[in-house]
Amino acid sequence: MSGVRVLVGTVKGAFVLTSDGKRKEWKVEGPHFGGLEIYHLKGSPADPNRIYASQSSDWFGQVMHRSNDGGKTWDTVGNEFAYDGDAGTHQWYDGTPHPWEFKRVWHLEPSLTDPDHVLAGVEDAALFESKDGGQTWQERPGLRGHGSGPNWAPGAGGLCLHTILLDPTNDDRMYIAISAAGTFRTDDGGKTWRPINKGLVSEFMPEPTAEVGHCVHRIAMHPSAPEVLYMQKHWDVMRTDNGGEEWHEISGDLPSDFGFVVDVHAHEPETVYVIPIKSDSEHYPPEGKLRVYRSRSGGNEWEALTKGLPQKDCYHNVLRDAMDVDNLDPCGVYFGTTGGQVYVSADSGDNWSPIVSDLPRVLSVEVQSLS
Amino acid sequence: MIRVVLPYHLRNLAGVGKEVSLEVEPPVTARSIVDSLEAAYPALRGTIRDQTSLERRPLLRYFACGEDVSHRPDDEVLPAAIADGREAFLIIGAIAGG
Numbered sequence: 234m235s236g237v238r239v240l241v242g243t244v245k246g247a248f249v250l251t252s253d254g255k256r257k258e259w260k261v262e263g264p265h266f267g268g269l270e271i272y273h274l275k276g277s278p279a280d281p282n283r284i285y286a287s288q289s290s291d292w293f294g295q296v297m298h299r300s301n302d303g304g305k306t307w308d309t310v311g312n313e314f315a316y317d318g319d320a321g322t323h324q325w326y327d328g329t330p331h332p333w334e335f336k337r338v339w340h341l342e343p344s345l346t347d348p349d350h351v352l353a354g355v356e357d358a359a360l361f362e363s364k365d366g367g368q369t370w371q372e373r374p375g376l377r378g379h380g381s382g383p384n385w386a387p388g389a390g391g392l393c394l395h396t397i398l399l400d401p402t403n404d405d406r407m408y409i410a411i412s413a414a415g416t417f418r419t420d421d422g423g424k425t426w427r428p429i430n431k432g433l434v435s436e437f438m439p440e441p442t443a444e445v446g447h448c449v450h451r452i453a454m455h456p457s458a459p460e461v462l463y464m465q466k467h468w469d470v471m472r473t474d475n476g477g478e479e480w481h482e483i484s485g486d487l488p489s490d491f492g493f494v495v496d497v498h499a500h501e502p503e504t505v506y507v508i509p510i511k512s513d514s515e516h517y518p519p520e521g522k523l524r525v526y527r528s529r530s531g532g533n534e535w536e537a538l539t540k541g542l543p544q545k546d547c548y549h550n551v552l553r554d555a556m557d558v559d560n561l562d563p564c565g566v567y568f569g570t571t572g573g574q575v576y577v578s579a580d581s582g583d584n585w586s587p588i589v590s591d592l593p594r595v596l597s598v599e600v601q602s603l604s
Numbered sequence: 605m606i607r608v609v610l611p612y613h614l615r616n617l618a619g620v621g622k623e624v625s626l627e628v629e630p631p632v633t634a635r636s637i638v639d640s641l642e643a644a645y646p647a648l649r650g651t652i653r654d655q656t657s658l659e660r661r662p663l664l665r666y667f668a669c670g671e672d673v674s675h676r677p678d679d680e681v682l683p684a685a686i687a688d689g690r691e692a693f694l695i696i697g698a699i700a701g702g
Contacts, residue, residue: 268612268613269613290613291662291663292611292613292661292663292664292697292698293613293614293617293651293652293661293664293697294650294651294654294661295650296617296647296650296651309617309646309647312649312650312651312655313649313650313655313656315655315656335656
């Protein structure tokens with residue numbers, strides 16, 4: 234019997250939501266780590282019972298947890314994230330040099346094949362990895378040291394490495410995204426990196442088409458078409474067909490092309506989902522209507538998905554790591570809001586319902602499809 | 605034995621009650637207490653002080669015999685009542701946040 238497990242990180246703990254393949258009846262477990270911010274949880278594709286969790290707070294700093302039983306019990310693992318060598322400086326908000334300082338782990342990306350191998354995207358932006366199940370962490374310094382690092386500047390949420398995409402067809406290729414530096418690619422397993430931001434235009438920058446400095450909110454890939462990436466930039470929804478060599482805009486007829494999330498249907502590489510947000514000054518849905526927009530043509534033509542979603546007086550946001558899909562048939566789509574709702578659509582977005590309505594502010598949503 | 609009182613979340617993280625007892629070699633200082641605490645409960649590493657700089661996290665304070673000793677040198681010898689366990693060394697989290 235197939236099923237799904239939804240891992241939800243919130244500002245007051247982690248929740249684990251489970252259901253069978255129908256995705257109608259849900260069991261809610263949690264909060265785990267009650268009262269503490271859980272930025273992200275993610276399970277290993279190689280062993281779904283191995284789950285990693287990032288806990289971060291201003292009081293107690295970064296703490297890492299690992300579960301070996303699908304989130305029922307947790308062990309604390311290593312939390313020392315030391316930059317490689319002389320950390321150097323990046324730009325501060327006012328343009329002055331600022332020392333690189335570790336603050337938190339934003340995103341965890343377990344290896345596709347080894348449950349003990351996991352990557353971590355952190356603030357201040359860098360890529361770390363553990364090969365011993367999270368006990369120890371080492372920086373992969375090629376990214377931060379590739380040359381443009383001193384020019385990176387934080388977005389409003391901090392200088393965060395928030396997205397890591399592994400190419401399932403090429404062990405040496407990986408993509409990451411940083412706010413507000415842009416998107417980067419390695420073709421040699423992380424030894425060397427280069428920015429891949431050609432085609433991005435950010436009007437808030439002195440040089441709108443600069444090589445780095447773009448506030449990329451999220452990128453997404455379908456595993457069967459790893460050369461095609463979709464991006465929700467600060468403003469603009471973008472697409473590349475050649476691994477980031479060049480991007481073009483696919484915002485088309487969206488009511489707003491500001492937003493945070495973007496994701497791809499599990500079985501249809503040209504079906505894309507975004508949730509438009511009114512503006513960078515007004516982080517809530519346009520007209521108070523919470524609408525997921527779906528394109529079945531890889532962008533430009535979008536349809537509003539509204540059935541089951543609040544269509545008046547809704548002023549929540551959906552943060553960048555708070556949308557995911559399952560790989561059941563039909564594909565399930567999930568997202569969490571800053572108002573504490575986690576919504577599911579078990580039919581690719583046509584109909585929606587809340588799994589839970591009163592959680593704390595949702596920071597991340599990850600879905601595991603279980604056989 | 606040195607007695608140490610931990611804030612709520614650190615008790616949960618270490619899997620202990622409100623107060624723990626530690627063997628600490630003299631001289632007993634804030635540094636030696638936290639060193640011993642982290643050695644006894646590795647899950648607490650990095651939660652009270654930064655692992656690299658060893659600076660106390662800004663939203664935590666140390667109290668000894670009713671006095672805030674947070675801003676004193678970490679190697680300053682603490683009162684005898686802390687060293688002989690008559691008084692507990694308090695690690696207190698800021699009452700703040702939503």
